[in-house]
Amino acid sequence: MSVIDLVSRAWADGTWEDDAACRGGDVELFFSIEEADQAEALEFCEACPVRDRCLETAVLNQEMYGIWGGMLEGDRRRIIRDLRRRQREARKAAAARTDAA
Numbered sequence: 001m002s003v004i005d006l007v008s009r010a011w012a013d014g015t016w017e018d019d020a021a022c023r024g025g026d027v028e029l030f031f032s033i034e035e036a037d038q039a040e041a042l043e044f045c046e047a048c049p050v051r052d053r054c055l056e057t058a059v060l061n062q063e064m065y066g067i068w069g070g071m072l073e074g075d076r077r078r079i080i081r082d083l084r085r086r087q088r089e090a091r092k093a094a095a096a097r098t099d100a101a
């Protein structure tokens with residue numbers, strides 16, 4: 001099953017996706033490598049009432065492909081890298097507190 005099939009199924013199942021601006025639209029726009037398609041997809045995201053939830057879901061699931069929450073793959077990778085860096089720093093700080101105790 002392709003990513004596009006999975007997204008289409010998620011939209012069909014419904015939850016927060018019920019309110020998605022892109023619901024019922026052309027899913028392939030969100031997975032296209034063409035700049036014109038990506039620009040069109042991002043216009044949906046600009047007006048989307050569930051944009052934060054979509055982005056949160058994509059980051060938590062580490063979605064590798066497509067536009068989610070108004071962000072391209074590279075944008076999300078930067079967020080994930082930053083989250084991982086913060087987690088490492090928090091673990092180091094916790095370990096240092098334990099060692100000092």
Ligand code: SF4
Nearest residue numbers: 020022045048054069
């Ligand atoms: S933020 Fe974009 S990809 Fe996510 S549900 Fe809304 S329109 Fe669709």
